[in-house]
Amino acid sequence: MRTNAVFPGLIVFVLYLAVPVAVGHIDYVMSLIIAALTIGGIAVAWALLGNLGGMVSFGHAAFFGVGSYVSALLTLDAGWPVFAAMLAGGAGAVIASVVTMPALRLRGPYFALAILAFAHIFRILATELESITHGAGGLLSIPVLPTVAGFDLGTKIGGYYVILTIVLLAMAGYAWLRQSTMGLALLAMHDTEDATRIVGVPSTRLKALMLVVSAFITGVVGAFNAHQINFLDPDYAFSGSWTVLPIVAAIFGGYRTISGPLVGALVIYLVDQLVFKEFLPHGHEIILGALLVAMIVLSPTGLVPLVMRMVTRGRHAQA
Amino acid sequence: MLKLDNITVTFGGLAALTDVNLNVDNGEFIGLVGPNGAGKTTLFNVISGLVKPTGGSARFDTTDLLRQPVHARARIGIARTFQIPQPLHELTVRQNLVVAQKFGTGRSDARRIDEILDFLGLSEKAERNAVSDLALTEHKALEVGKALATDPKLLLLDEVLAGLETTGKRRFMGTLEHLHEQAGLAIIIIEHDIETISTLCKRAVVLNFGKIIADETPERIFQDPEVIRSYTGEHGA
Numbered sequence: 001m002r003t004n005a006v007f008p009g010l011i012v013f014v015l016y017l018a019v020p021v022a023v024g025h026i027d028y029v030m031s032l033i034i035a036a037l038t039i040g041g042i043a044v045a046w047a048l049l050g051n052l053g054g055m056v057s058f059g060h061a062a063f064f065g066v067g068s069y070v071s072a073l074l075t076l077d078a079g080w081p082v083f084a085a086m087l088a089g090g091a092g093a094v095i096a097s098v099v100t101m102p103a104l105r106l107r108g109p110y111f112a113l114a115i116l117a118f119a120h121i122f123r124i125l126a127t128e129l130e131s132i133t134h135g136a137g138g139l140l141s142i143p144v145l146p147t148v149a150g151f152d153l154g155t156k157i158g159g160y161y162v163i164l165t166i167v168l169l170a171m172a173g174y175a176w177l178r179q180s181t182m183g184l185a186l187l188a189m190h191d192t193e194d195a196t197r198i199v200g201v202p203s204t205r206l207k208a209l210m211l212v213v214s215a216f217i218t219g220v221v222g223a224f225n226a227h228q229i230n231f232l233d234p235d236y237a238f239s240g241s242w243t244v245l246p247i248v249a250a251i252f253g254g255y256r257t258i259s260g261p262l263v264g265a266l267v268i269y270l271v272d273q274l275v276f277k278e279f280l281p282h283g284h285e286i287i288l289g290a291l292l293v294a295m296i297v298l299s300p301t302g303l304v305p306l307v308m309r310m311v312t313r314g315r316h317a318q319a
Numbered sequence: 320m321l322k323l324d325n326i327t328v329t330f331g332g333l334a335a336l337t338d339v340n341l342n343v344d345n346g347e348f349i350g351l352v353g354p355n356g357a358g359k360t361t362l363f364n365v366i367s368g369l370v371k372p373t374g375g376s377a378r379f380d381t382t383d384l385l386r387q388p389v390h391a392r393a394r395i396g397i398a399r400t401f402q403i404p405q406p407l408h409e410l411t412v413r414q415n416l417v418v419a420q421k422f423g424t425g426r427s428d429a430r431r432i433d434e435i436l437d438f439l440g441l442s443e444k445a446e447r448n449a450v451s452d453l454a455l456t457e458h459k460a461l462e463v464g465k466a467l468a469t470d471p472k473l474l475l476l477d478e479v480l481a482g483l484e485t486t487g488k489r490r491f492m493g494t495l496e497h498l499h500e501q502a503g504l505a506i507i508i509i510e511h512d513i514e515t516i517s518t519l520c521k522r523a524v525v526l527n528f529g530k531i532i533a534d535e536t537p538e539r540i541f542q543d544p545e546v547i548r549s550y551t552g553e554h555g556a
Contacts, residue, residue: 181421184414188407195405198367199465200393200422 015164020157030156032273033266034228037163040265041170041221043246045214047255048174052186053210056108058243059115060218062100062122063093065238067219068226069126069133072142075227082146086223093219096122097211104207116243123238138233145227159228166224167262170217175258177213182206245269248288252295254302263304268292320345320505321366321384321473326375328361328529335361336372336529343473348499349507350516350537353526354550359509360402362526363475367399368392379473393423396472400462400479402509406449412436412461413445416468423469432468439464439494456487463494474498476508480515492519513541525549 023029042060049055070092074080080088096118103114126133133139144154145162152158177183185201197203222242226232246265253264268288276284299306321343328336336358343349351359364370366377368389377384382395407415416432436442439460444453449461459479466474476495480488496519498504510516516523517537525533525540527549533540540546 181417181427184407184410185418185422187409188415188418191408192405194369194389195401195407195465196418196422197389198369198393198399198401199407199419199469200390200424201418202388202390202422 012168015168016161020160024157024160027156029274030160032270034156034159034163035273036266036269037160037167037262038221038225038228039245039249039269040262041163041167041224042218042242043250043253043261043265044167044170044174044258045217045221046246047250047261048170048177048217049210049214050250050255052174052177052183053207053214054186054190055104055207055211056112057115057214058112058247059100059117059119060214060246061238061240061242062115062119063096063215063218064222064225064242065119065122065126065234066096067093067222068232068237069139070219071223072139072226072232073133075143076139076141082143082227086220086227089223089226090216090220093215093222094212096219097215101208101211104204104211119238119240119243123234126234126238133234136234138231138236139226140231142226142230142232144230145224159224163221163224163228166217166220171258171262173213173217178258186210248292250302252292252303254304254306256301257304260302260304264302267303320380322378323366324376326362326365326372326377328358328365328370328372334529336365339375339526339529339531341524341531341534343505343507345472345505346499346503347505347522348520349505350520350523351507351509351526352511352513352516352523352540357526357549358529359526360477361529363399363477363507363509366392366473366475367397390422393419393469393471394425396470397475398423398466398469398471398473399475400459400466400477402477402481404455404458404462406453406458406461407465408450410449411446412441412449412453412464415449415461416464419465419468420470423471435464435467438467438497456483456491459483459491460494463498467498471504473505473507476506478509478511480508480510480512488515495519513537517541 019033042064046057046060049057067089071085071089074085074088075082100115100118103111103118106114127136145158146153153162185196186206189196189201189203193203246261249265249268250261251264252268253262254260272284272288276287280287295303323339323341326336326339327334339362351362353359361370365372368387372385379395379397384392387395407418410418413432413436416435420432421427436445441457441460441464444457447453453461462479480491483491492515495506499506508519520537523535523537523540524531525546532549533543533546535543
């Protein structure tokens, strides 16, 4: 019990203090960590939808893109404060998820493909609705994160703290949802949907709610990214990478666990950028693919469960 | 309480139920009998909302039943068990009941959950996995437990006694009698065993080829030549 409380606290301490102290002065590394956390945030939202809603999405780029565009446009064209606009970005992604809800009538791969189609539709809309989105030319000079209480969040360290907080809050919300009675009902729905409906569980409504929550998290992460890189165009904002990388990260880290998607994102992205890219500047993603295959063969449940099993075995060996 | 008028269900041209009329009053204990394929489970599926009838109407108290989605029927007091037990996956026995209570009644009452577990003899297995750690009798008890956790007025039991050995069956029958007498629940039970129906029920309804062919006391039902023919597979006369 005590270990359970201390370990996450230690991790949070390392993330908030040790990381900035150790590498905060190296902008390149901080940029990579921020990008990894951004992917991690989407991966957490993706895994939430999969584990609780029972839906595999190939279209989270839609929510990411809508969130980033809404926030960027509200700050650029309507003068909104950045943090309020970021929340509105999440709300925009929620509206986008409501538009995709007819796809909830589909199951398994059909839902995944329908959501993928929606992501393409949103990219086309962002390109064609020039009077609102500024079209294919994109958005330049998107406002940076503000200074709060004398601390400039527009710096690499500031951005790191903001995205770290967003991702940890998302994980806390996910953990709370999963242990709630609603979370239990959602887990049970995967294999016994009729039996859960019979005892009063409104299954379609709960699935829709998980889609909304997942979209909100992804939208806020997308909004953060817009203010971090200060540039957007439709191809970038709705790129398939915002779907594929989080899925790879979640599967690698352990999509059934709360922390797996974030751990997967940090490991995959940082190892890829800092190690594989050094050896193989072009096509280094192929090593990433091989690593993912190796993980699936070695531990289909992912890295976090693998490490936990090894720790447990080590403890038993010591005892 | 429950009033079904001319309920008809067809599956691709095949009539599973034809003009079924059935009234159930508060506190009744009804045996629903008939040969395999007679439409008994289909009738339960209609009442619980899993099958939409192609014709007819249904009321539960003042509610137009057919306009209610499946989950809403638990809230108005209709609960059912499945012929093949369907414990909620990935959950413990207690969590099965907690989910059923929370969504079926909108309340969380841990004491009531403990009472149900105790009543059904599941207390010792409360924290065990509901899918992998239970024997058949316990699975059947859990089916009833989930239904009770929704605080029902009408309980539909689909062959809940089937497959139980004699002692387990007798004990389970005692539990059902207690539920009926003490809790005042209306119960409809699908059961093939004539003796069981005669022991538990004051009224039996016989379905054959999707039609109600008899609705009487069990004693008279099982002397009815048409009922006997339906069981022996003779269709003449």
